[in-house]
Amino acid sequence: MAPSVAIIGAGFGGLCMAIRLRRAGVESFTVFEKAGDLGGTWRDNSYPGAGCDIPSHLYSYSFEKYASWTRRYPAQPEILGYLEHCADKYDVRRKIRFGAEVRRAVFDGRRWQVTSVHDGAERTDAFDVVVMSVGQLNRPHLPEIPGMSDFEGVSFHSARWDHGHDLTGRRVAVIGSGSSAAQLIPPVAERAAHLDVFQRTPNWVIPKPDATFGPLARLAFHYVPGLQRAYREWIYRYAEATLYPALAEGWSAALLRKRALAHLNAQVPDPALRARLTPGYPPGCKRVVIDSAFYPALTRPDVDVVTDPIVRIRPKGVETTEGLREADTIVYATGFRSTEFLAPIEITGLGGRSLTAEWSGGAYAYLGISVPDFPNMFLLYGPNTNLGHNSIVHMIECQVNHVMACLPRVAAEGPIEVRPEAMAAWNRQLDAAMARMVWGEGCRSWYKTAEGRVTNNWPGRTTLYRRLTARPPRGAYRTVAASPSSA
Known part of the structure; x- marks a missing residue:
C-alpha cells in the first residue's frame, strides 16, 4: 500500500510532486496551499514587467513540454498559465486544499500530524510522508x-x-x-x-537575448518530432558548459565580466552614472x-x-x-527572507527536536532534501539547491525523482531518516565545493546568511546533482523504529 503524502505548497515543486504521484497511480496525497490559487512565486509576483530570466522551454517540466510559449523569456502571466495548464491536464486541482495554511507538522513516532488553518478553523491530519515545497522566495x-x-x-x-x-x-x-x-x-x-x-x-547586468515565437515557430515545436526536445537540450547544455564555469571562476568568468561591462558602456553614456552602476565584486557573487x-x-x-x-x-x-x-x-x-527555510511552519521531529532550533546556524539537508531526526520529511528546493546558471525546475524534478525512489522503502519498512554520518559527509563535500565558487567573494546576497554561510546555492553542475539524486544510496538512510510518541 502506498504511503499517504502531504505536499505543502502548490508552486512548481508541489505540482511536480503531485503530478508524479498521480502518474504513478498514487492517489493517497493532499496538497496544502495557503493561497486561493496555485502558482507559488508566479502567482504572487505580478508586478509590472515580472518574468523569468531562464528560457521558457527550459523553465518547464521535462515531462510536459509546451509548444505554446510565445517568448524565449516568458512573462509572469505565461508562466502562471503553464502551471495552470499542467494542473488541469493531470487533474491535480481536486487534490489541493486552497486557503489551507499549514502551521505545524509534528512527527509522533509513526506518522506526521499536520495542522492547518482554513477560514479560521484548525484541523489536524495524519500522513506517512511530508513533502515541503514552499520554496526559497515565498516570504x-x-x-x-x-x-x-x-x-x-x-x-x-x-x-x-x-x-x-x-x-x-x-x-x-x-x-x-x-x-x-x-x-x-x-x-x-x-x-x-x-x-x-x-x-x-550595484548589480552586474547582461543583455537579455529575448525573441518572440510566432505561429510558425510554435507549429514547428508542436509538430516536428524531436524539435522541442533538441532545443531544450541545447539550452541546457549551453548553460552547463558556459555559465557554470563563470560561477566557479573558470574559463568563462572573464568573458562574463567583459560582456557585462560592454553592456553597461553601450547603454549608459554618462560616465558618472556608469561609475555608480559598476559593481566592485566579481560577476556572479x-x-x-x-x-x-x-x-x-x-x-x-x-x-x-x-x-x-x-x-x-x-x-x-x-x-x-x-x-x-x-x-x-x-x-x-x-x-525575500530566502535563508529562513520553511518558516514560519513549526516542524517537530524525533525526540521533540525543533527544526527551527536545528537550523539556527543555517539550514542544511542531505542533497537539499532530507534532514536527520526528521523521518519521512522531504524538501523540494531546499538548502543548497538554488542555481545561478540553469533552471531550478530541473533541480526540482531531480528531487521529486529522489522522493519517488524513497517511497517504496517507506511502504515496505516504515519511516526512514537520513543517517547523521551521511549528512556530515554531505556537508563536508559542500564546504569543499563552495571554496571554489564566486559567492564567497565579499558581497552581500540572498544566497547567504547574515554570518556569510551560503545556504541557498548548489556549487556543482546540475548533471552531477542529477546523478547524486537519481537513486538513494542504501546506506544513506536508515529505518526508524516506530514508537508511540516521539514528540
Missing part, C-alpha cells in the same frame, strides 16, 4: 528602516503589488536594484512623473541581472539613481544622508 523581506509606518503615501513590496494604485503622474521611490527592481523599473518609469531608484549595491531595458530606464531624465544611504522614511518621502527625496509611492523591491 517578502522588508528592510528595517526607521519611520516606515510614518509614510503618508502608498507603499508595498514588489511581491505584493497594489494593482489598484495607479502610478500615472506619481513621484515613485523604488528601494532596491536587484532582479525584481530591474524588471519593474522600466514600466514604472514610463508611467511615473518622477522615479528615484535607491541603490545600495550576487545574482546576475539579465535585462536589456534596465539601463535605458536609468538614463531617463525623469529617473534618478540615488546611492546616498537611507536614513529614515518620512511622511512625505525618503530621507538620505543628503536630504529628503519626496515621494507619494514607495515600492520595496528588497527581495
Whole structure:
C-alpha cells in the first residue's frame, strides 16, 4: 500500500510532486496551499514587467513540454498559465486544499500530524510522508528602516503589488536594484512623473537575448518530432558548459565580466552614472541581472539613481544622508527572507527536536532534501539547491525523482531518516565545493546568511546533482523504529 503524502505548497515543486504521484497511480496525497490559487512565486509576483530570466522551454517540466510559449523569456502571466495548464491536464486541482495554511507538522513516532488553518478553523491530519515545497522566495523581506509606518503615501513590496494604485503622474521611490527592481523599473518609469531608484549595491547586468515565437515557430515545436526536445537540450547544455564555469571562476568568468561591462558602456553614456552602476565584486557573487531595458530606464531624465544611504522614511518621502527625496509611492523591491527555510511552519521531529532550533546556524539537508531526526520529511528546493546558471525546475524534478525512489522503502519498512554520518559527509563535500565558487567573494546576497554561510546555492553542475539524486544510496538512510510518541 502506498504511503499517504502531504505536499505543502502548490508552486512548481508541489505540482511536480503531485503530478508524479498521480502518474504513478498514487492517489493517497493532499496538497496544502495557503493561497486561493496555485502558482507559488508566479502567482504572487505580478508586478509590472515580472518574468523569468531562464528560457521558457527550459523553465518547464521535462515531462510536459509546451509548444505554446510565445517568448524565449516568458512573462509572469505565461508562466502562471503553464502551471495552470499542467494542473488541469493531470487533474491535480481536486487534490489541493486552497486557503489551507499549514502551521505545524509534528512527527509522533509513526506518522506526521499536520495542522492547518482554513477560514479560521484548525484541523489536524495524519500522513506517512511530508513533502515541503514552499520554496526559497515565498516570504517578502522588508528592510528595517526607521519611520516606515510614518509614510503618508502608498507603499508595498514588489511581491505584493497594489494593482489598484495607479502610478500615472506619481513621484515613485523604488528601494532596491536587484532582479525584481530591474524588471519593474522600466514600466514604472514610463508611467511615473518622477522615479528615484535607491541603490545600495550595484548589480552586474547582461543583455537579455529575448525573441518572440510566432505561429510558425510554435507549429514547428508542436509538430516536428524531436524539435522541442533538441532545443531544450541545447539550452541546457549551453548553460552547463558556459555559465557554470563563470560561477566557479573558470574559463568563462572573464568573458562574463567583459560582456557585462560592454553592456553597461553601450547603454549608459554618462560616465558618472556608469561609475555608480559598476559593481566592485566579481560577476556572479550576487545574482546576475539579465535585462536589456534596465539601463535605458536609468538614463531617463525623469529617473534618478540615488546611492546616498537611507536614513529614515518620512511622511512625505525618503530621507538620505543628503536630504529628503519626496515621494507619494514607495515600492520595496528588497527581495525575500530566502535563508529562513520553511518558516514560519513549526516542524517537530524525533525526540521533540525543533527544526527551527536545528537550523539556527543555517539550514542544511542531505542533497537539499532530507534532514536527520526528521523521518519521512522531504524538501523540494531546499538548502543548497538554488542555481545561478540553469533552471531550478530541473533541480526540482531531480528531487521529486529522489522522493519517488524513497517511497517504496517507506511502504515496505516504515519511516526512514537520513543517517547523521551521511549528512556530515554531505556537508563536508559542500564546504569543499563552495571554496571554489564566486559567492564567497565579499558581497552581500540572498544566497547567504547574515554570518556569510551560503545556504541557498548548489556549487556543482546540475548533471552531477542529477546523478547524486537519481537513486538513494542504501546506506544513506536508515529505518526508524516506530514508537508511540516521539514528540
